[in-house]
Amino acid sequence: DTEVTQTPKHLVMGMTNKKSLKCEQHMGHRAMYWYKQKAKKPPELMFVYSYEKLSINESVPSRFSPECPNSSLLNLHLHALQPEDSALYLCASSQLGGAHNEQFFGPGTRLTVL
Amino acid sequence: AQSVTQLDSQVPVFEEAPVELRCNYSSSVSVYLFWYVQYPNQGLQLLLKYLSGSTLVESINGFEAEFNKSQTSFHLRKPSVHISDTAEYFCAVSWDTGNQFYFGTGTSLTVIP
Numbered sequence: 551d552t553e554v555t556q557t558p559k560h561l562v563m564g565m566t567n568k569k570s571l572k573c574e575q576h577m578g579h580r581a582m583y584w585y586k587q588k589a590k591k592p593p594e595l596m597f598v599y600s601y602e603k604l605s606i607n608e609s610v611p612s613r614f615s616p617e618c619p620n621s622s623l624l625n626l627h628l629h630a631l632q633p634e635d636s637a638l639y640l641c642a643s644s645q646l647g648g649a650h651n652e653q654f655f656g657p658g659t660r661l662t663v664l
Numbered sequence: 665a666q667s668v669t670q671l672d673s674q675v676p677v678f679e680e681a682p683v684e685l686r687c688n689y690s691s692s693v694s695v696y697l698f699w700y701v702q703y704p705n706q707g708l709q710l711l712l713k714y715l716s717g718s719t720l721v722e723s724i725n726g727f728e729a730e731f732n733k734s735q736t737s738f739h740l741r742k743p744s745v746h747i748s749d750t751a752e753y754f755c756a757v758s759w760d761t762g763n764q765f766y767f768g769t770g771t772s773l774t775v776i777p
Contacts, residue, residue: 593767642708
C-alpha cells in the first residue's frame with residue numbers, strides 16, 4: 551500500500567465551527583506532514599511529526615491544532631478559522647533517516663471557510 | 665542562503681512539441697532534487713528524483729531531468745508532450761540538514777491541441 555488517504559475531500563465550515571481533517575498511511579513511514587496550498591501556489595509547510603512527536607511548527611496560528619495519535623494517523627483540528635484559511639490542505643508522509651527520502655502526498659482536503 | 669527558483673510561471677506548448685521546465689537552486693551543501701506534478705484538483709505526485717549517481721534521471725511517462733552541479737540546475741524536459749501532461753509542476757529540494765522540502769513556485773504547463 552503506497553497511498554496516503556485524506557478525509558474529507560471537501561469541507562465547508564463557518565468561522566465558529568470546530569472540525570477535523572484526517573490523514574492515514576500504512577507505508578510504515580515515521581514522518582508525517584501538513585501543508586497548506588493556495589491556488590497556483592506551492593505547498594507551504596505547516597507541521598512535521600517525527601516518531602509521532604511534533605518536530606516542526608512553522609509559526610502556524612493556534613486555531614490549527616495537529617495531533618498524531620499513532621504512527622499511521624495524523625489529524626488537523628480546526629477551530630475559529632478565518633476566510634483566508636480557505637485552501638487545499640495536503641498531508642504527506644516519508645521515511646525518516648535522510649533528506650533524500652521522497653514525500654508521498656495525499657489528494658488533499660479542499661477547505662472553504664465562510 | 666538556500667533557495668529554489670522556477671523562472672517560468674506559465675509554459676504553453678503545442679501538442680507533440682518538446683518542452684523544458686527550468687529549476688535552479690542555490691546551496692552550499694549537498695542537495696537532493698525532486699520534480700512533483702499536480703493535476704487539477706489532486707495532490708502532488710513524484711515525477712522523478714535525483715539523489716546521487718547518474719545525473720540524468722527519467723520517469724516512466726517520458727520526462728527526464730538532468731542535474732547540473734556547475735549550473736545548479738535540475739531542468740525537466742520532455743521531447744513530445746501530450747494533452748494529458750497539462751498540470752502544475754513543482755521542483756523541490758531537500759538538504760542534508762533535515763527532512764524538510766523546499767518547493768519552487770511552480771510552473772503551469774498547458775498543452776495546446
